Amino acid sequence: xxxxSLTAKQGVVLMLYxxxxxxxxxxxxxxxxxxxxxDGVAGLISFALIIPGTVPAIYGARWIAKLQTNQxxxxxxxxxxxxxLLDGIAHAWFPKLYGTDPALIIKGAxxxxxxxxxxxxxxxxxxxxxxxxx
Numbered sequence: 001x002x003x004x005s006l007t008a009k010q011g012v013v014l015m016l017y018x019x020x021x022x023x024x025x026x027x028x029x030x031x032x033x034x035x036x037x038x039d040g041v042a043g044l045i046s047f048a049l050i051i052p053g054t055v056p057a058i059y060g061a062r063w064i065a066k067l068q069t070n071q072x073x074x075x076x077x078x079x080x081x082x083x084x085l086l087d088g089i090a091h092a093w094f095p096k097l098y099g100t101d102p103a104l105i106i107k108g109a110x111x112x113x114x115x116x117x118x119x120x121x122x123x124x125x126x127x128x129x130x131x132x133x134x
Contacts, residue, residue, distance in 0.1 A: 010065040018082030029108030038107035050115045068130040076123025080116050
């Protein structure tokens with residue numbers, strides 16, 4: 001049996017998880033953006049923190065969708081696609097969701113795009129062969 005394929009149920013769960021993660025990220029951008037978290041050295045630190053902050057989200061995807069470790073990359077593609085689709089819609093038609101300062105909206109978008117890229121790379125790195133069950 002090919003365990004790298006995802007079931008329809010796993011796909012739906014992962015899409016919904018992507019929606020939730022996007023909403024959390026958008027809310028975080030709105031809250032931390034005005035604090036200067038995306039400016040200068042603080043911006044570098046914020047972007048760097050996205051890397052270890054994404055790891056638990058990937059483990060969360062594995063847990064919530066009951067994934068084998070070799071399904072991680074495919075799963076994170078679905079999670080990220082769902083999140084980025086919503087992010088594109090929000091930036092085009094609802095940019096104030098991210099705040100009122102146009103510069104912060106752009107910096108927040110960059111942080112979300114960075115996080116999506118980080119998630120995709122980590123999804124590939126964390127994709128491991130499944131250990132056969134005895």
